[in-house]
Amino acid sequence: MSTPTKRVAFHTLGCKLNFSETATISRDFIRHGFEKVDYRDEADIYVLNTCSVTENADKEARKLIRKAKRRNPNSSVAVIGCYAQLKPNDIAEIDGVDIILGAEEKFNLLNHLNEIDLNSGTKVIQTEIDHVHKFTPSYSSGERTRSFLKVQDGCDYTCSFCTIPLARGKSRSDSIENTMKIARELAKTDAREIVLTGVNIGDFGKGSDESFFNLIQQLDSLDGIDRIRISSIEPNLLTNDIINFCASSRKFMPHFHVPLQSGSDKILGAMRRRYKRNLFEERVTKIKSIIPDACIGVDVIVGFPGETDVDFLKTYNFLNDLDISYLHVFSYSERPNTDAVEMGGVISKEKRTERSKMLHILSDKKRRYFHDKFVNTKRPVLFENMKNGKMLGHTDNYIQVQVDESMTLINTIHLVKLSLNHGTVVNGEL
Ligand code: SF4
Structure with a gap:
């Protein structure tokens, strides 16, 4: 038996x-x-x-x-x-x-x-x-159209609010040769889009003579994949070389996600981030100057210890003035074994919620404004799934689009004319 x-x-x-x-x-x-x-x-x-x-x-x-x-x-x-x-x-x-x-x-x-x-x-x-020094490359296979390829793990930074280095260890990655092997395996699946993922992805290759820039150059020639996105990259590691390369690549999408965390230099210092707001602004200006249609998402934390109303307003005004497309807003939350927990100037939960709400409203405004710029233009859309009778997908520059079409479009890329902007999603016609 x-x-x-x-x-x-x-x-x-x-x-x-x-x-x-x-x-x-x-x-x-x-x-x-x-x-x-x-x-x-x-x-x-x-x-x-x-x-x-x-x-x-x-x-x-x-x-x-x-x-x-x-x-x-x-x-x-x-x-x-x-x-x-x-x-x-x-x-x-x-x-x-x-x-x-x-x-x-x-x-x-x-x-x-x-x-x-x-x-x-x-x-x-x-x-x-x-x-912990071992690195195991991985890729997701839950979604049919898109796969998350892990190219790096761990982090050597010491941001004062973060426990990730304690849970995931030192920064490490595989060689480009081995990463490409896994990427080629992934390219044989149904996925048409890869999202490069890691804890501190810009640190790829640290300690070797390879770099993240070298990796994306190799990935650009990967057969069987139409689109590649970089999930999130620290502003100090997003070099001109990387931006220039993405601008000229047909595979790397005009979409960046860059953590800012605060628009106050005082708070950035207390967070032990490795840049000041000027550098961030300069990165956004650089992207927009050579890829005007690029979508730029930004992470921000509100309510970090010592963040006064003035500090928060600095963040708010800084983001308001920047040419970015949406925000991911996080309310600071205390983590055991971090330095931030010991810092004075704790911000009340009510204030954290209030600041978070203000930035959510700002994010909606930014997104709507970004989408508006593309109404009546045509963009390539990769169709991903069906919801409420509509076929949904994303443009190259990460605008969510819905069309009145059938499931047959799934996992295909089509040129779509964008019409009515609903805020988070835009209507489109094939
Ligand atoms: S916030 Fe990001 S860069 Fe900072 S320590 Fe955590 S994982 Fe590293």
Whole structure:
């Protein structure tokens, strides 16, 4: 009698990096004969890839572990990811967890599951983050049209609010040759667009004679992929070479996402960011001068300790005057083991909410204004999914477009004339 196929279910919390890593681990299981099922279904193994940014990380993990055990009380539960690296002992106290793997070990989950005795209590396998040096390239495979390719991990910066270096370790990446191998594997899937992902992507190649600029030059000749985007890059690492190259490339899209965090030099200093507002402004001006149609997204944090009304207004006015397209607004939240937590000048929750609202309104205004500029023009759109009877996709410069067409358009690129601007989405005609 043959052994029944084992079923494995994954759930991912947090960022795109986590999603690409889960996808890589799940492909490993499938290669070894497992059947992948939905996390809501009955499985033999449940894998939870956690995030440390979620404030209620343990609450969320507890809920998901309980859910898994309810579906199948005899299942094994594995917890991996940033929360598993940072607080393995907290997770070990949650009933029903069989194995917890830190940053270095998560890609060996399958081996560890084979080796451990699942009836002997929770097993924690975690290396001190200072000793984590391995890099495992990954790519996501959840969406058909777009895939997130992880080319770099970890961060050597010491921003005073951030726990990512504690959870993911030092900056590291693979050689260009190996990264290209993975990219070519990805190019054989259905995906037509790649989003280059990492923790501090501009640091690719650090410590070697290769750089992020060298990588994008190589990726530009990748067959089987039509579009490449750079997920987010620190302003001090977004060099003129990179901008000039993207301006001349047909594959790299006119779309940049650059974290600013604050428009006050005093706050940037307290955050230990590696630039001042002048540099940021100069980067935006450079992009716009050679790629006038480029979409520029900006991350900003409100309510950092010591951010007075004057500091916030500096940020607001700075962003208002900059030629950018949208904002990702984060309210500062205290993280254990960071320097920012010890700083005075705590901003009340009410003030954080109020400032966040103001920047959300500014973001809507910026986006609407950016979209307006392209009404009555034609842009290439990659169609991605169907929602409320409309086919949705993004232009090269990241405008979300909806058209009255059928599913047949999915995963194809067409020239679309943009018409009515609804703010977040613009109507289009083929
Ligand atoms: S650059 Fe700063 S905010 Fe970004 S991951 Fe590194 S330490 Fe964290």
